[in-house]
Amino acid sequence: MTAEDGTTRMTVGDWTDHGISTVEGDMLCSIYPTRWRFCGVVFRKSDSTFAQKNEYLLVLQSDRFEFSVVK
Numbered sequence: 001m002t003a004e005d006g007t008t009r010m011t012v013g014d015w016t017d018h019g020i021s022t023v024e025g026d027m028l029c030s031i032y033p034t035r036w037r038f039c040g041v042v043f044r045k046s047d048s049t050f051a052q053k054n055e056y057l058l059v060l061q062s063d064r065f066e067f068s069v070v071k
Helices: none
Strands: 005-013 015-024 026-031 035-044 056-059 064-067
Touching: none
Parallel strands: none
Antiparallel strands: 005 015, 015 026, 026 035, 035 056, 056 064
């Protein structure tokens, strides 16, 4: 989840951290103190739903994640 000021919270499995996200060129970049800095490209998926939590695809150098925006 990212706020207007760029502060962000990410949860993957049991891991949760707070950090900062910025847009650099056409990439979304985030820094988390307990992990790493990463940049990736976000795509909107046409065959997805909010209920399935897979509306967007974040593609990183070594992985990818499906997610939906928290409303």
